[in-house]
Amino acid sequence: MKKQVKFGIGIGVVVLSMAVLAWLGYGESKTYYHTIAELQTLKGADLTHRMRLGGTVQPGSIHRFSGRVDFVLQGEGKTVPISYVGSDPLPDTFVDNSQALVEGRPASDGRFVAEHVQAKCASKYEAAPGGDRSTPSDPTQRSTM
Numbered sequence: 001m002k003k004q005v006k007f008g009i010g011i012g013v014v015v016l017s018m019a020v021l022a023w024l025g026y027g028e029s030k031t032y033y034h035t036i037a038e039l040q041t042l043k044g045a046d047l048t049h050r051m052r053l054g055g056t057v058q059p060g061s062i063h064r065f066s067g068r069v070d071f072v073l074q075g076e077g078k079t080v081p082i083s084y085v086g087s088d089p090l091p092d093t094f095v096d097n098s099q100a101l102v103e104g105r106p107a108s109d110g111r112f113v114a115e116h117v118q119a120k121c122a123s124k125y126e127a128a129p130g131g132d133r134s135t136p137s138d139p140t141q142r143s144t145m
Contacts, residue, residue, distance in 0.1 A: 032049055032052070034051050035076055036073060036078045036079070037078050039112070040078060040080075047105075050103070051106075053102050055073035055074055055075035056075060056099055057071055057094070058079060059096040059097055060096065061096075062096065067085065068084060068085045069084040070082065070083050070084075071084070081112070082111065082112050082113075083107075084102070084117050085114070085115065086114065091117070094117060094119035098120060099119065101119075102117050
């Protein structure tokens with residue numbers, strides 16, 4: 001065989017292999033977002049997909065164990081128990097009544113096993129009560145600090 005034909009076949013195999021790996025990686029990295037109410041209606045293969053859930057952390061539901069943290073997310077009048085088993089520490093804003101977004105898979109026992117947790121405490125970012133939010137009317141006015 002000629003060198004060019006062998007080289008062409010080799011390049012073709014490499015390109016095809018990379019395309020297959022890219023397709024498989026894309027399929028594994030997809031994450032679906034579902035509400036808590038939708039989670040309870042999913043059936044069959046839909047329960048095997050990686051997904052995200054968002055809701056509010058139910059007050060008093062955070063329990064820390066060795067290797068995991070259990071809590072309950074609530075939203076739309078529904079609740080779902082969550083077990084966080086990720087290796088990253090939970091954010092400082094992960095407290096009762098905080099908004100949380102969890103990523104993982106449903107377990108067969110009705111729990112949701114999360115590998116990632118993002119949390120935001122909305123009250124932390126609100127303006128202070130009675131704070132002056134007005135700006136000076138003269139933009140050239142300098143601060144007295």
